[in-house]
Amino acid sequence: xxxxxxxxxxxxxxxxxxxxxxxxxxxxxxxxxxxxxxxxxxxxxxxxxxxxxxxxxxxxxxxxxxxxxxxxxxxxxxxxxxxxxxxxxxxxxxxxxxxxxxxxxxxxxxxxxxxxxxxxxxxxxxxxxxxxxxxxxxxxxxxxxxxxxxxxxxxxxxxxxxxxxxxxxxxxxxxxxxxxxxxxxxxxxxxxxxxxxxxxxxxxxxxxxxxxxxxxxxxxxxxxxxxxxxxxxxxxxxxxxxxxxxxxxxxxxxxxxxxxxxxxxxxxxxxxxxxxxxxxxxxxxxxxxxxxxxxxxxxxxxxxxxxxxxxxxxxxxxxxxxxxxxxxxxxxxxxxxxxxxxxxxxxxxxxxxxxxxxxxxxxxxxxxxxxxxxxxxxxxxxxxxxxxxxxxxxxxxxxxxxxxxxxxxxxxxxxxxxxxxxxxxxxxxxxxxxxxxxxxxxxxxxxxxxxxxxxxxxxxxxxxxxxxxxxxxxxxxxxxxxxxxxxxxxxxxxxxxxxxxxxxxxxxxxxxxxxxxxxxxxxxxxxxxxxxxxxxxxxxxxxxxxxxxxxxxxxxxxxxxxxxxxxxxxxxxxxxxxxxxxxxxxxxxxxxxxxxxxxxxxxxxxxxxxxxxxxxxxxxxxxxxxxxxxxxxxxxxxxxxxxxxxxxxxxxxxxxxxxxxxxxxxxxxxxxxxxxxxxxxxxxxxxxxxxxxxxxxxxxxxxxxxxxxxxxxxxxxxxxxxxxxxxxxxxxxxxxxxxxxxxxxxxxxxxxxxxxxxxxxxxxxxxxxxxxxxxxxxxxx
Numbered sequence: 001x002x003x004x005x006x007x008x009x010x011x012x013x014x015x016x017x018x019x020x021x022x023x024x025x026x027x028x029x030x031x032x033x034x035x036x037x038x039x040x041x042x043x044x045x046x047x048x049x050x051x052x053x054x055x056x057x058x059x060x061x062x063x064x065x066x067x068x069x070x071x072x073x074x075x076x077x078x079x080x081x082x083x084x085x086x087x088x089x090x091x092x093x094x095x096x097x098x099x100x101x102x103x104x105x106x107x108x109x110x111x112x113x114x115x116x117x118x119x120x121x122x123x124x125x126x127x128x129x130x131x132x133x134x135x136x137x138x139x140x141x142x143x144x145x146x147x148x149x150x151x152x153x154x155x156x157x158x159x160x161x162x163x164x165x166x167x168x169x170x171x172x173x174x175x176x177x178x179x180x181x182x183x184x185x186x187x188x189x190x191x192x193x194x195x196x197x198x199x200x201x202x203x204x205x206x207x208x209x210x211x212x213x214x215x216x217x218x219x220x221x222x223x224x225x226x227x228x229x230x231x232x233x234x235x236x237x238x239x240x241x242x243x244x245x246x247x248x249x250x251x252x253x254x255x256x257x258x259x260x261x262x263x264x265x266x267x268x269x270x271x272x273x274x275x276x277x278x279x280x281x282x283x284x285x286x287x288x289x290x291x292x293x294x295x296x297x298x299x300x301x302x303x304x305x306x307x308x309x310x311x312x313x314x315x316x317x318x319x320x321x322x323x324x325x326x327x328x329x330x331x332x333x334x335x336x337x338x339x340x341x342x343x344x345x346x347x348x349x350x351x352x353x354x355x356x357x358x359x360x361x362x363x364x365x366x367x368x369x370x371x372x373x374x375x376x377x378x379x380x381x382x383x384x385x386x387x388x389x390x391x392x393x394x395x396x397x398x399x400x401x402x403x404x405x406x407x408x409x410x411x412x413x414x415x416x417x418x419x420x421x422x423x424x425x426x427x428x429x430x431x432x433x434x435x436x437x438x439x440x441x442x443x444x445x446x447x448x449x450x451x452x453x454x455x456x457x458x459x460x461x462x463x464x465x466x467x468x469x470x471x472x473x474x475x476x477x478x479x480x481x482x483x484x485x486x487x488x489x490x491x492x493x494x495x496x497x498x499x500x501x502x503x504x505x506x507x508x509x510x511x512x513x514x515x516x517x518x519x520x521x522x523x524x525x526x527x528x529x530x531x532x533x534x535x536x537x538x539x540x541x542x543x544x545x546x547x548x549x550x551x552x553x554x555x556x557x558x559x560x561x562x563x564x565x566x567x568x569x570x571x572x573x574x575x576x577x578x579x580x581x582x583x584x585x586x587x588x589x590x591x592x593x594x595x596x597x598x599x600x601x602x603x604x605x606x607x608x609x610x611x612x613x614x615x616x617x618x619x620x621x622x623x624x625x626x627x628x629x630x631x632x633x634x635x636x637x638x639x640x641x642x643x644x645x646x647x648x649x650x651x652x653x654x655x656x657x658x659x660x661x662x663x664x665x666x667x668x669x670x671x672x673x674x675x676x677x678x679x680x681x682x683x684x685x686x687x688x689x690x691x692x693x694x695x696x697x698x699x700x701x702x703x704x705x706x707x708x709x710x711x712x713x714x715x716x717x718x719x720x721x722x723x724x725x726x727x728x729x730x731x732x733x734x735x736x737x738x739x740x741x742x743x744x745x746x747x748x749x750x751x752x753x754x755x756x757x758x759x760x761x762x763x764x765x766x767x768x769x770x771x772x773x774x775x776x777x778x779x780x781x
Contacts, residue, residue, distance in 0.1 A: 018058040018081065019046035020110065020117040021099075022070060027188040028059045028080045029175040032101045037094050044095050046116035047087060055084045058105060058119050061189055072110040078193040081105045081123065104192070124195060135170055138201050145208045146177050152215045153182070171197035174204045183207055255296050259287035262303050269311050275467050279306055302404060305411060306465060310424045314473070317381050317425070319350050324380040331376045332369055333514060334506045337754065338362075341497050342377060359452050361433070361478045361486070364499030365612075365729075367549015370479040371431060373499075378427035383475060386417035386428050391435035396442030399451070401464035411464045414451055418474070425473040433478040434485035445487040452476060452493045500728045501548035501616060503756050504736055507541050508534070515554050523561040530564050532557075532578040539580045543590035548729070560586050601704035601780055608691030609712040609734055609742070611726030616733035618710060621676055621691045623699040628671030636676030641686050645715070646674050649693040652719060652771070653700065660775075662700045672696065687724035689715035690743070693771060694778055703779045710734045711743035711774060719771040723747035728755050735759045743768050743777060 021043055028034055038044060050057040060079030062070045086098040104124040111118040131139070147161055167173045178191045187207050194200040262283045266276065282303055289296035318324075324346055328339045345360060362370040371387070378385035393399070393413075401412035411419070417428050436445050450456045457471035480486055483496060502510065512534070520526060537557075545552040563586045564576035576582075584590070604623040609616060634646050650672070657664050674692060690713035698705045712730055714722040723745045724730075734742050735758075746767035752760065768774050 016123070017118055017120050018056055019049045020107075020119045021046055021057050021059045021082075021097075022075065022117065023059060023061050025061075025065045025185050027061050027185050027192055028082060028099065028101045029179045029188075029192060030080060030101045030103055031172070031175065032179040033085070033098065034101075035096070035098045037090065037096050039092075039094050041093075042116045044093075047084060047095060047097055049116055050084055051087065056102075057082055057084060057099070058107070058121050059099065059101070060107065060119075061185060065185075071112065075107070075110060076189055076193070077107050078189070079105055079107065079121075080192070081121070104195070131168060135198065138198070138205070139168070139170060139173060141205060142173055142177060142201055142208070145205065145212065146181075148212055149181060149208060149215070152212065152219060169197070170201045174200045177208070178204055181208065181211060183211065255289050255291055255300075256287045258300065259283040262286075262307065265307050269307070271311055275311075278467060279303065282306075298404065298409075302464075305419075306467065308419050309415070309465070309469065310418065310422055311469075313423050314425050315382060315384060315423045317383060321347055321350070324377070327376050327380040328373070331372060331514070333510045334502065335369070335373075335499065338373065338497055338499055342373070345495065346377075346381070359476045359478060359494045361480060361483075361491075361494035361496045362499055363480045363483045363496055365481060365501055365548035367547055367551035368499045368502060369549070370499060371429065374427065374429040374477045374479070377477065378475075381427065381475070384421040384423045384426035386421040386426055387431055388413045388417045388428060389431045390444070391432035392437060393444045394437035396444050396447045397463065399444050399447035401462040403463045404466070409464050412447075412462050414460070414471070415462045415465060415469065418469070418471075424470065425475070427475045427477065430476060430478040432480065433490065434480035434482050436487070445490055449489055449493070452478075452490065500754075501732050502550060503732055503759060504541065505758060506756075507550055507553060508537055510550050511537050511541070511553050511557065515550065515557060519554070519558050519561055523558065523565055525561055525565060529568060529575045530561060530578070531575070532560070536578050536580050536583050539583055540587075543592055544587055546592050556587060601706055603702060603704050604695055604699035605707070606691050606695040606698065606705050606778070607707065607710045607737075607739065608688050609710050609730035610685070610687070611729050616726065616729030616731070618733050618737045618739070619676060619688070619691070621674065621688065621695045623692075623695040624673045624675075625699050626671045626673065627669065630667040630669070631671045633671070633673045634675075635673070636678070638676060639685070642676075642688050642692075645686060645689040646692050648689060648715060648717065649696050652693060652715065652717060653696055655717070656719070660697055660701055662697070666700055670700075672699075686714040686722075687712045687726075689713065690721060690768070690771070690774055694774055697775060698779060701779075703781065706741075706778055706780065708739060709741040709743065709778050710737070710739045711768075711778065713743070713745045713768065713774075715771060721745045721768045721770055721774065727751045731755050731759050731763060735762055740764060741766060741777070743774055745769075 021038070022040070023036075026034065026036065038047070046057060058079055059082045061076055063074055063076065064070075067074055080101040081103050082099040082101050084097060084099055088096040090096055105121040106124055107119045107121055109120045111120075143164055146164065150161055164173055164176055167176060174191060174197065178188055191200055191203055191207075194203060263280060266279050266283070271279070282299065286296060286299040286303060289299060321343055325339065325343055328335075328342065332339070342360070362373060364370055374387075375385055377383075397412065399412045399414060401415060402409040410416075414428070418424070418426065421428070430448070433448075436448075438445070450460060451471060454472055457474075459468040460471045461468055478494060483491065486494075516532065520530060540556050541553060544556050547553075560578060560583065564578070567573055567576055578586075604625075606621050608619045608621055610619040611617075632646065632650060634643050638646075650667070653660060653662060654667060657666070663669075674695070676688075690711050693715055694705065694711065697703070712724055712727075714724055716722065727744065727748050728751070731742060740762075741764045743766045746769045749767055752765065766773065766777050768777075
């Protein structure tokens with residue numbers, strides 16, 4: 001049979017100019033759908049141009065894959081006219097395109113001078129092919145080899161074989177098979193360029209046969225590899241036998257057996273699915289590690305840390321408010337307002353059945369019992385207690401923990417405290433929250449925001465544990481000496497309770513009823529062996545301590561008890577009775593003299609009141625006048641605010657000289673020296689304005705100031721007296737100094753409610769709206 005008349009011919013049916021999409025390492029065939037990403041600007045513009053027209057684009061491959069900017073000579077002439085079915089804009093100037101090949105086409109000329117590449121193309125069409133005996137044989141052979149290829153190559157779905165059963169055309173089946181097998185792109189281009197369908201399928205059969213031989217060789221290699229793996233499995237089985245023998249001999253410390261024990265412990269914890277899955281995964285990883293390796297040691301530490309956490313362990317809280325009050329009264333003298341507020345907060349928690357309320361923040365000077373109050377609350381509620389010291393922490397990892405990628409990584413202090421407490425609902429004391437630091441390592445106060453926020457801390461993520469842990473049942477209490485140093489976002493999350501300085505009588509009662517019984521037990525003494533009279537306790541408080549709290553009182557009494565214990569053991573004395581004379585002998589010379597008021601009125605000397613982080617103090621202000629040119633000198637380690645108060649006082653006097661009975665030109669002829677004694681102590685704040693102005697007026701008008709009076713308040717240029725803070729501490733300082741009258745701003749009248757009753761009865765308060773009231777009551781005529 002003669003086949004020549006039926007051979008395919010290239011028939012030019014039409015010419016057209018289309019945008020060109022240049023591919024690297026990809027060849028598209030007619031009836032082939034292909035999804036790929038493009039990033040070249042010209043290619044993206046070509047696709048967009050085609051989408052705006054009839055969605056037709058000429059797709060052609062470049063000869064060298066690595067060429068970034070190909071020219072005409074670098075492109076094949078034969079390509080495919082394709083329809084763009086879908087485009088998707090990705091991030092980073094990447095466009096995902098889905099195209100479908102329609103028909104072969106050949107480029108007559110490429111144009112690179114525009115925004116995108118264009119080409120004048122010639123559409124190629126094949127004549128129909130008669131199926132003679134030879135062509136049928138080629139068709140059958142192609143299907144047979146493709147079936148063999150699918151059976152060997154696992155990455156291609158076998159259902160592709162169904163698609164070729166109905167194909168009768170040599171050209172169509174050649175394109176179908178070529179587009180679905182793994183060939184070099186140059187070989188695929190060779191098949192695309194062949195327009196004679198008989199020659200096309202013959203070339204395909206050669207390429208397909210070579211590919212089958214390569215696949216068979218790869219399969220042989222895979223079988224040999226499998227045999228090798230089987231050998232490894234055999235070795236593993238033998239090693240398992242050795243482990244069993246080691247276990248029988250009591251040498252079962254291998255990671256495999258440890259991991260099995262860990263999994264048993266993890267199952268008993270009743271964890272959530274996700275947590276259980278993660279810990280089991282860690283155990284499986286640990287079981288495959290060599291014994292004694294550093295990685296196995298790190299993995300073991302992590303698993304043990306997670307198992308040691310109280311995921312579902314809770315203590316039953318006491319809800320007896322009478323017990324709370326009883327324990328607080330037993331362990332702490334005074335502090336009635338504090339006890340009342342704590343009882344109120346706990347009552348609300350009981351009624352709401354919800355611990356997710358405001359965090360308590362105890363603010364007060366050192367030694368007033370903030371930490372011991374927290375311990376008493378945990379005792380009264382039957383909660384476990386854990387303390388976290390925050391003073392000086394400057395690394396966020398101290399709160400959140402270190403990531404396991406670091407050598408020596410460990411959980412943060414919060415998780416460590418929970419583990420130490422052993423329950424999910426302990427009382428955790430965050431001590432010295434105002435002493436947090438901040439540097440390039442991070443801001444630990446920011447890490448605490450999540451810890452102290454009841455809306456977020458139910459899924460607190462420690463960097464080391466890397467599993468969410470519920471902190472919502474933890475009762476957090478924080479302490480601080482100065483609330484102005486607490487970061488505002490943290491301050492906003494807390495219920496602040498102020499603890500003030502102890503009065504003279506409170507210190508005596510605490511020492512007598514709480515400290516002495518505790519210290520007797522600590523030093524191995526009893527009431528029979530050691531006694532101390534009340535006068536001696538007052539003497540210790542007056543002459544050996546100067547503080548807001550009672551820590552130094554405790555140290556001094558403890559020192560006396562140690563010396564008494566030595567006397568009992570080294571002499572014939574069976575007991576020691578301590579009096580003032582013996583206190584002086586044991587503790588040495590007095591450290592502080594009890595402040596005595598000079599009853600005689602003086603010119604230019606006024607007693608002010610100051611607040612410090614350790615309580616209130618009296619602060620005398622002195623003014624001396626000298627002949628000069630109006631120079632004002634200020635000494636005594638005064639801060640900028642106090643220096644401004646001095647300037648303010650001078651300006652007020654200059655504008656009111658006639659009313660005050662002062663020479664008009666005093667500021668031209670007189671030098672003024674203002675001094676605050678104890679020059680080594682830094683002082684600052686606006687509340688000394690009243691004191692400085694009174695001292696200046698006294699010196700300039702030659703009017704003495706009453707010395708049984710103390711004052712505090714901020715002033716304005718018009719002479720108004722503005723409110724101040726720390727009134728309770730200041731009045732306690734006045735009470736200790738023996739002052740009888742205190743002048744305070746009238747706007748601080750409501751603050752008298754918080755002042756101790758004994759202090760309130762001992763002092764006479766004068767409310768001043770302006771400086772006229774101050775001068776009237778403090779200056780003598």
